[in-house]
Amino acid sequence: MEKENELFGVKEIARRANVSTATVDRVLHNRTGVSEKTKAKINAIIKEMDYQPNILASRLASKKIISLAALIPDVSEETDFWSAPLNGIRRAESELKQYGVQVQVFLFDLNDKDSFAAQIRHVFEGGFHGILISPSFIEETRMFAAECVRRKTPFLFIDSDIPGLHSLSYIGPHLRKSGYVGAKLLTYRLEPEKKVLIINISKEIDNFNYLEIEDGFRAYFNDNNQPNEIVRIDIRETDYQSVARHLTYVFHLNKDIGAAFVTNSRVHTVASFLKNSHRTHVSLIGYDFVKENVNYLEDNVIDFLICHRPDDQGYRGMMALYQTLVMNAPVARQNYMPIDIVTKENYEFYQN
Amino acid sequence: MEKENELFGVKEIARRANVSTATVDRVLHNRTGVSEKTKAKINAIIKEMDYQPNILASRLASKKIISLAALIPDVSEETDFWSAPLNGIRRAESELKQYGVQVQVFLFDLNDKDSFAAQIRHVFEGGFHGILISPSFIEETRMFAAECVRRKTPFLFIDSDIPGLHSLSYIGPHLRKSGYVGAKLLTYRLEPEKKVLIINISKEIDNFNYLEIEDGFRAYFNDNNQPNEIVRIDIRETDYQSVARHLTYVFHLNKDIGAAFVTNSRVHTVASFLKNSHRTHVSLIGYDFVKENVNYLEDNVIDFLICHRPDDQGYRGMMALYQTLVMNAPVARQNYMPIDIVTKENYEFYQN
């Protein structure tokens, strides 16, 4: 069983053009030292036979390594959400290792804008060929993007997007639609006279993500003439005591709340409150497949979790950078992840 | 930026063992022609330095191609479900092409046991190195598996499993849990006095899948003391007229059916009936992301679709075969896919 007669290599091109493989190589990597005439001839042949370089041989022969950087939040005691993307990044790393690709991960503190900026500086010092970044702080990301454009370094965003910065791609959820799905699930069995509570727990003020999600959530109510009244609350402190205090107040003011929607992964804090205050009849939906949340899912306090395959986001992000740099294959500007619905019954099979 | 000093090749092993690379190679591929003493010495060195062969170089140097076969149902006018796994198989094929892997797909008619057997014969004539198969007919699959074992050809099942046949792996849903999830969704907003209808539409009698799903479905009712009465119906003809006739009868006998669960992708036929008979208030859940089903999802007739990433099943199946044959990496015997919940609101992002 022999490999089919694919003489479609540089040698074949060289043969047809009556030149050496070295000259073909120069054309392929558009280096200097080839006359315009020869160049045109070779390019014509390349195009005609739709030459696809053998990446195995290419990566084997090339001593150059490709170095990629990933800049994402560190896991904190608040949430281990980012361990999933990191996991995907590591998975990509081990796959790409033998192809001469090196990956370096830079972690920053989600509550510390300066650590983000500092790590960006470190990334630039490293002179990487491609960068994956979670654009957690808008202004800093803007400057980061500008510098990347200047250096012509491809970069891409995961988990949340900042449009218009010439990123190679965005890999993450369609947040508006995600909120839309949340509203569907939350109202699926909700009685019309009950109120719905939107809860946003976040220290960051300029939370672009949150606005998108809430917008989608409300859009569902409009589109479907959902009669329920919507109450919303912003909680700027993330500790349990503060959250409990605010929620106690809200539930005191609104006796007939039938369902609550938490716009991020801190839904477990709300779950804890509902359980402690014996309000588990309230439907609860929130985000992300993190341990604490799954526990409350198991416990029937959280009804549904919405997830966007964070592991895959990391993996695909790194792979997309590799594809661009090595095969310079085109990558879709928007790469929306599925909006997964996780319940007590199916979570054990959820593959992040 | 140079590649790190990894002298971890056969050359290094040869140097340390004071032999030539050819001898190391013989040991690595346990071919004959090496004395026991030398063999032991080389094996010790290999183990000590945890030698990882360079797959790039290996595949490049090897003229042998690896040929894989995929044996799956053809798309029919009844359902295009199997276009998704086929798609995943093609995706794997194009990725593996440059690694010297060839893929050949064999299609059979789901309604024709003989075409299945015939294609199995063709597969064996091809002398493939690894085989992916959808074990649609149990007896024929048994014989297939026995022959594979005799030939020492690795094979794996996708979409449904037949345990105990020494398949390399099963890649597909945990059907019992899948039925369990279906029951959860179906009863989520169901009133206690309403009845639940389980519908199985299938020409095949020995439908192992169906039994598993129904078992899981009923298990949910038991585990959660769900009060609803369950009515079930088997329909052996798959055309609309037959289905409508049977359903008309069932709905006539049971006035208070509040929800229906279809155990396979033919849920669209039921949806059509419900719509035509103005019974869209009945909650409806079924399987698989196929065009017709999505249309009724869009139309609010089907509430939820349960899916098991058929595309991914094909992709992962081929990749698993490749991993075993080339890197001879271990593959998990059971590879359960996520149980995805697809609704009108999130289907546009579902990536099969």
Next chain:
DNA sequence: TACCTTTACGGGCACGTGCCCGTAGTCCAT
């Protein structure tokens, strides 16, 4: 004319592995 520079190209080694072929050494039958 002698020498230098630039342009345009070919030769050939390297990457790490697979594997064919050759051969020195040993043992045994003629």
Next chain:
DNA sequence: ATGGACTACGGGCACGTGCCCGTAAAGGTA
């Protein structure tokens, strides 16, 4: 002693590409 068969091993080419280095030809300068 000669020949044949077998064992245990080394040499070396090939896979397709990257890229260093060498060089002939053309053109320019003193």
